[in-house]
Amino acid sequence: MNGIDIQAIFFDECEESLQAAEAGLDACKAGTQDSETINAIFRAVHSIKGGAGAFGYEALASYTHVFENLLGDVREGTVLVTSDLVDMLLLALDCLRDHVESVRGGAPAPDDEAIKARLAEAHENVGKDGGAAAEAPAPEPAAASASAEMDDLDALLDDLLGSDPAPVAEAPAEEVAEEEDEKGEEWALYVCPQAGAMDNGSEPLLWLRELVELGGICVKCDESILPQIDEMDPKQGYLAWTFSMPASVERDKVADIFDFVGEQCRVLYGEEALNPPARARAEVAPAAKAPPVAAPAATSATTKPETAAAPAPAPTQTPTPSAPASQSIRIDLGKLDQLIDGVGELVIAQAMLAQRLSNEGLAHFEELAMLEGLVRDIQERAMAFRAQPISSVFSRVPRLLRELATTTGKHVKLVVAGETTELDKTVIERLSEPLTHLIRNAVDHGIESPEDRQAVGKDPEGTLTLSAEQKAGRIVIRIGDDGGGINREKVLAKAIEKGIVDPEVHNLSDEEIDNLIFAPGFSTAAQVSSISGRGVGMDVVRQNVKELGGRITIESRPGQGTDFVLALPLTLAISDGMIVQVGDQSLVVPLTHVVESLSPAETEIKGMGRNIRMLNVRGQFLPIVPLRQLTGGPRAETNIETNMENGVLVVVETERCGQAALLVDAIIDQRQFVIKSLDTHYRSVDGVAGATILGNGRVALIVDVDRLVLDMTSRRHAPAEAA
Amino acid sequence: MKPTRILTVDDSASMRALLLHALTTQGFEVEQAEDGQQAFEWLATNEVDVVITDINMPRLDGFGLIEQLRDTARHADRPILVLTTESSDEKKRRARDAGATGWIVKPFDAEKLATAVRRVAH
Numbered sequence: 001m002n003g004i005d006i007q008a009i010f011f012d013e014c015e016e017s018l019q020a021a022e023a024g025l026d027a028c029k030a031g032t033q034d035s036e037t038i039n040a041i042f043r044a045v046h047s048i049k050g051g052a053g054a055f056g057y058e059a060l061a062s063y064t065h066v067f068e069n070l071l072g073d074v075r076e077g078t079v080l081v082t083s084d085l086v087d088m089l090l091l092a093l094d095c096l097r098d099h100v101e102s103v104r105g106g107a108p109a110p111d112d113e114a115i116k117a118r119l120a121e122a123h124e125n126v127g128k129d130g131g132a133a134a135e136a137p138a139p140e141p142a143a144a145s146a147s148a149e150m151d152d153l154d155a156l157l158d159d160l161l162g163s164d165p166a167p168v169a170e171a172p173a174e175e176v177a178e179e180e181d182e183k184g185e186e187w188a189l190y191v192c193p194q195a196g197a198m199d200n201g202s203e204p205l206l207w208l209r210e211l212v213e214l215g216g217i218c219v220k221c222d223e224s225i226l227p228q229i230d231e232m233d234p235k236q237g238y239l240a241w242t243f244s245m246p247a248s249v250e251r252d253k254v255a256d257i258f259d260f261v262g263e264q265c266r267v268l269y270g271e272e273a274l275n276p277p278a279r280a281r282a283e284v285a286p287a288a289k290a291p292p293v294a295a296p297a298a299t300s301a302t303t304k305p306e307t308a309a310a311p312a313p314a315p316t317q318t319p320t321p322s323a324p325a326s327q328s329i330r331i332d333l334g335k336l337d338q339l340i341d342g343v344g345e346l347v348i349a350q351a352m353l354a355q356r357l358s359n360e361g362l363a364h365f366e367e368l369a370m371l372e373g374l375v376r377d378i379q380e381r382a383m384a385f386r387a388q389p390i391s392s393v394f395s396r397v398p399r400l401l402r403e404l405a406t407t408t409g410k411h412v413k414l415v416v417a418g419e420t421t422e423l424d425k426t427v428i429e430r431l432s433e434p435l436t437h438l439i440r441n442a443v444d445h446g447i448e449s450p451e452d453r454q455a456v457g458k459d460p461e462g463t464l465t466l467s468a469e470q471k472a473g474r475i476v477i478r479i480g481d482d483g484g485g486i487n488r489e490k491v492l493a494k495a496i497e498k499g500i501v502d503p504e505v506h507n508l509s510d511e512e513i514d515n516l517i518f519a520p521g522f523s524t525a526a527q528v529s530s531i532s533g534r535g536v537g538m539d540v541v542r543q544n545v546k547e548l549g550g551r552i553t554i555e556s557r558p559g560q561g562t563d564f565v566l567a568l569p570l571t572l573a574i575s576d577g578m579i580v581q582v583g584d585q586s587l588v589v590p591l592t593h594v595v596e597s598l599s600p601a602e603t604e605i606k607g608m609g610r611n612i613r614m615l616n617v618r619g620q621f622l623p624i625v626p627l628r629q630l631t632g633g634p635r636a637e638t639n640i641e642t643n644m645e646n647g648v649l650v651v652v653e654t655e656r657c658g659q660a661a662l663l664v665d666a667i668i669d670q671r672q673f674v675i676k677s678l679d680t681h682y683r684s685v686d687g688v689a690g691a692t693i694l695g696n697g698r699v700a701l702i703v704d705v706d707r708l709v710l711d712m713t714s715r716r717h718a719p720a721e722a723a
Numbered sequence: 724m725k726p727t728r729i730l731t732v733d734d735s736a737s738m739r740a741l742l743l744h745a746l747t748t749q750g751f752e753v754e755q756a757e758d759g760q761q762a763f764e765w766l767a768t769n770e771v772d773v774v775i776t777d778i779n780m781p782r783l784d785g786f787g788l789i790e791q792l793r794d795t796a797r798h799a800d801r802p803i804l805v806l807t808t809e810s811s812d813e814k815k816r817r818a819r820d821a822g823a824t825g826w827i828v829k830p831f832d833a834e835k836l837a838t839a840v841r842r843v844a845h
Contacts, residue, residue, distance in 0.1 A: 006744070010737035043779050047735045050808065053830045054741055200793065201802040201824040203845055210842065260825035260842065262816075333796075396794065429795065 010051040014100045017044035018093070025090050033081045035407070041089075042071045048096070052103075059109035060099045066116050067092055070123040078126045085122070092119055185247045189216065189254060190273035192240035196264035199235075204265065208241065210257050216243040225279050237265075242273060333425075336385050343382040344574065344674035348693045350375045351671070355695035383570060387422035390468045390477070393432050394419045397466060400436060404443045410450065412443055412481075413463045421468040423475050427548055427568055431477075434544040438479045438564050439464065441538065446483035446562050456559070458482070474550075475570060480563040486556040488513045498522060512658075514554040518542045546706070549575060551592060551653075567592075577673050577692075579700065580650065580664040582627045586700040587664070588673055588692055593652040593705040595659065597667060600649055615649060615661045622651065625712045626663040630687055630703065652705050660709045671695075675702065687711060727844045728752040730769075732762040732776035732788065733806070742775065745833035751840065759783030763791050766798060772844050774803045775827065775836075786821040793822040802843035806831070 024041035027033075049064035071089075073079040098110035189211070193204040212218070220242040227238065245254065251269055258267045268276055350371060357368060394416050405411045423431070447453075447462035454460050465480040488510060495501040495516040501508070516522060520539040545552045550568035569575060569592075576591040604616045605624070614621040649661040673692040678685055689704035729751050731742045739755050746753045754771060756762035760782040762774070774792070778785035785805050792798035802824040807814055818826050827839045 006737055006740040009740050013736050039779075040781070043734070043781065046779050046808075047738075050735060050829060051737045053808075054738070198800075200819075200822045201800045201843065201845075203802075203843065206842055206844075257842065259815075260819075262819050392794070425796070432794075 007055060010055060011100070011104050013051065014048050014104075017047050018097055018100065020044040021093055021096075022090075025086055025093060028081055028086045029083070029090075035075075038071075038075050038081070042068070042075050045071055045096070048100070057103045059112075060103050063096065063099055063109075063112050063116060066119045066123070067096060070119045073123055073126050079122060088115075088118060088122070091115055186244050187247065187251075187270050188219075188273040189243040189245050190240065190266070190268040190276045191243065191258075192222075192266040192276065192279070193237040194264050194266065195236050197237050197261070199264070202260065202264075204237075207257050207261070207265075211243050211245070211254070214249050214253065215246040216249070218242070219244045222276075222279070240266075240276065240279065242276075331385075340382045340386065343379050346375055347379055347574070347672065348674055348695075351695035352693075352697055379574070383424070383574075384422070386425045387570075388425050388428050389419060390421050390423055390428065390431075390475075391419035393428055393435060394466055394468075396432070396436075397439060397464075400439055401443070401464065404440060408443060410443055410447055411461050412447060413461055415463060415465045417465070417467040418469045421470055421475060423468075423568065424570065427475075430544065430548055431568070434541040434566075435477075435479070437538075437541050439466075442479060442481040442483070442562070442564075446481035446485075448484050452484075470570070475568045477566040477568065478563055479566075480561060482561040485558040485560060485562055486514050486517070486554070488558075491516050495519065495522065510556075511554075514556050517554075518552070549590075549592065574672055574674055577671070577702065578650065578667060579669040579671065579694065580627070580648075580662075581666040581668050582631050582664050585631045586668065586694060586698065587627060587630070588700050588702045589650060589652065589662065589705065590689070590702065591670065593654065595651040595653050597648055597650045599647075615651075617651065617659075617661075620659075622659050622661045623657075623709075623713055624649065624661045624663050625709055627703070627708075628663070629712070630701075630708065652709070654706045654709045657706075657709050657713050660713070662703075662705075673700075673702070726750055726752045727773060727840065728754065728771040729840065730754045730756060730762060730766065730771040730774045732756045732759060732774065732780070732785065734758050734777065734780045738777065738806075742836075745831070745836050746840075749833050749837040749840075751837075759785060759788035759791075762788055766792065767795075770797075772802070773840050774798075774801060775806060775840075776803065777806045786817070789822045802845065804839055804843065 021041045021044035024037050024044070027037050028041075045064055045068050049061060049068055052060040052064055070079065074081060074085070079085065092115050095110060095112050095115045099112065101107070102109050191204075191208065191211075197204050208218075218241055222240040222242070223238065225238055226232075232238070254269075255267075258265065261267070266276075354368060354372065362368075397416075398414060401412050401414055442464055443462070447464075448456075448458075450460035453462065463482045465478065465482075467478045467480075469476055492501065492508065492513050495513075496503045498521055500516060500519045500522060517538050518541075520537065522537060522539065542552050545566055545568070548568055550566055553565045553567075554562065555565060556562040577588040578591055578594055578597075580587050580589055598617075600615055606614045606616060606621065608614055613624040615624050647663050647665055648667055649663055650667070651659055651661050653659055673694075675690045676692060677690050678688060687704050687708040689702045689707075691699050691701050694700050729746055731739060731746070731753060733739050733742065733755075734757055739757075743753050743755060754765075754769070756765055758780040759776070762776065763783060766774070776785040776788055783791070789803050789805070792801060792803065803822070805818045805821075805823045805826045806829055807818065807826050808829045815826060824843045825839060827836060
């Protein structure tokens, strides 16, 4: 890669940017003036400006700078998008295209004075009522700053084009040496990182090392407020250093090191550094991000009134409050997972032992029950290591609501319950996306506009309720709004229009209609947002939840609101399942899918075509899926009648195909099982979600109910289901 | 010693090329992403020592990327530098509030990049 290649990339990119900007402006003219469109135009011009600066195209850089200033105003909303403005921006874009062409062809820059003046004028009118004319025109400073930037870039471009960058790098060093000879006065520097100085990946040690590299000598380390080791929190700043810097090192050069540092680190120079303000222990107490009273410039929004008001008594109190903090240790997540994996094996071994003893007729004795209790106890505690409170997800919601309030104009109150409920870390991490989408959806489509709400006598401000609780071994999360509820007529009409529902079907239940919003292809206009980018459909939300081993259901009350209820497993590693016998194989059906099991009477089975049997469950017909197909191959299918007589039907709920009845030979047991992925040990198999080891030591496959039922039913009704 | 690994996030191909060139000549190992979303997804399963990100990007912008990364355990303490065209205190404050470790003011040279990276690389 050399300079010429990179320039070629730049010109290609300019072409794309110009097209993007033009498309955006055309859309504006046509009436689409949402923030994403404006942003795209801004980005396009911004990107050309960035490249122009980098490659030293001064005229182009100066022009795009003026252009971007105005687009920045449009983006901020301080300049309104009028038809006149769009026309002017289109003219400006034409001129930008000429600029790019001239740079590419090495021709002189086009005459941009007139349009530049108009752009600058529109920009300057913002926030300056009158007096704008007296100001210097914008192009001048822009050009100046652009050319100043050029100096910086020469080094990089020289480097790219193969000339020697060394003189640039060495020049300052020589100057430094000369200065050192001239004046020999050393100067003092005081550095005191405080609580928060290590946040966001900052590392104060690196700053100190850089000072040493510059020739600084540490003359004093103030450890006066260093607490006892059991009270120590490594993230707090307890130490302060005084450095003696050689006279040759300019203050600016040192200030540059601390450029990144905010109020979390006090840096004093010269005389001030020799007499730093006294430090009290209070300022490093965990709650106190507040700067001490003596610090001049610093004020912090996070200041907690109580700590700021009472810094003096704090030292005497420190031992008690900070003691609990020292009671924790950090463990590598990998080690923890190994432990949890081991506990999983222990659960299996215990089950195997129980099985063996039971075979020997020794099932019921106290020690075994004790062992079982202990193993379960250990398992639960091991799982708790990975558990995190759901508040880490919920705490992000207020910000989301604020952003939604600005884009939709709907102000929504948030009510949160059960935020201390704990979930597996992985589940928490993967929950944030579907949750964000559901909340966005609730505000966008659920909650009505303030006017509509007032019209029906509701509080103009909507309410979003988020709750989490542990219920029957699962975590139930509820996202509720007090909006208008799902408009079932509209949903049904749209589903018919999209070909998701056969127009002939008229007997859909309310629940079935509500669930149509999860159908792939139901969501239409891509929702655009700055947080999650292009919106995804609700089908993706359901998919995400399903991948977590969870289920999502809707409870909608017309006029009163909609609740989305997520039921999630406590952990991804262990699950409850029903063990069924099919031929000589044991299979596991995850309990989350099982609705009921029954031995059907002959009259409840109806035939449809040659191979299809339907089960009549209280008037509802469900397709029967013989699990033998999973284990046996096609021959089994012909024996469906004989299997039916001796078999048991397990009614399961699936995500995509409603309910179905799985035909098995017998139900053996219901128990917890440890999920082992087939992908890692063998390869992924359709219809199989994984494997587990049973109490008798045999491997059993875990049935992927959704996939299996989908495959079977779509194979039979290929033409009908294809839509 | 293992070379410092850097992920650069920028939607402009020429900026990516410049960054790649400048950083590799300084002895860094470089990975590249084209926007915040791609970077976030990549970082879900990959590690780097330092992230350098542009601010204005489609899908997920630089600030959004930082905020999302700070919410994950894996990247809560990851050094993240933002590329910015302005060096005003207000811009710096915004970057810091978003959770950035530091910033690099455009245009940059290889030296400037290396200094900024070394200042934060643990």
